Amino acid sequence: MTALAIDIGGTKFAVALVHPDGTMTRRAELPVGPDPVATLASLVRDTAVADLTGVGIGSAGPIDSVAGTVSPVNIPSWRDFPLVDTVRELLAGLPGPRGVPVALAGDGQCMALGEWWRGGHGGSGSRVMLGIVVSTGVGGGLVLDGVPYLGPTGNAGHIGHISVDPRGEPCPCGAVGCLETVASGPSMVRWALANGWTCPAAHPDAKALAADAARGVLPAQRAFQRTADALASAILTTAALFDVDDVVIGGGVAAAGETLLAPLRQAVAKQAGLGFLRRLTVERTSLERDAGLYGAAALVLPSEERTPHRGT
Ligand SMILES: [Zn+2]
Incomplete structure (x- = not known):
């Protein structure tokens, strides 16, 4: 079995072939560019092979998995865009892989499923995993007993x-x-700049903010603390509903590593009440962007065919 995994991000598209034993080949990515369909077509054409057994797509949202459409916030020309049909048409124009199943899920859901499979959480016995992508937006996904809950x-x-x-902001x-x-x-x-942060870089962004927070610049540290408190609140709300074992955080803001994770773990410990909430673990993604590709592939690789992974 071979799955074609497609990751539709707001600024980049990535593709790869993923096999049930967890190997990933022909990985490629391109900036979305002015013509997103042409970018997608070029990636699919160069990556698809004749013996494909399915195509899994993870896309920035909102998505409509019933209609097979997506409206990624950062791709304005795609509103209710028929992504599943477009991929089917692209495959129909290639020798071999026509008529295979094409599955669509959100990028946060694929990240969670990829982490569950290849990040070792499933292999180490996690039954309920929450994946969170903290980036230009905040997304996520739940994996319940090995199955993505979509x-x-x-x-x-x-x-x-x-x-x-x-009583917060609209x-x-x-x-x-x-x-x-x-x-x-x-x-x-935005909050840091309004609360005394002077960015040393020409374009203030989360990376520069993380660097300043790591250096001990107070408004930057406070911005990370505020984010940690809010994330902890949302994590514990979810954990109270689903009895979560593990939380895995990815995305550009999570690249700050312990600058985010340390205050986040403290905030979770401080806010958690009931005993079952105190046992959850919070980690950073071990797979980076590949988590989304693994998860997209897992949508069309049956779980009984997939080799469990115990992580590193
Ligand atoms: Zn909202």
């Missing part, structure tokens, strides 16, 4: 839009005080 519309795991402050989604209004990279930078 929900009837495919949107389960939207942890970025759990409210962490009912969120572009229409709600108030969403986790994303505090913890996304742009939200953190």
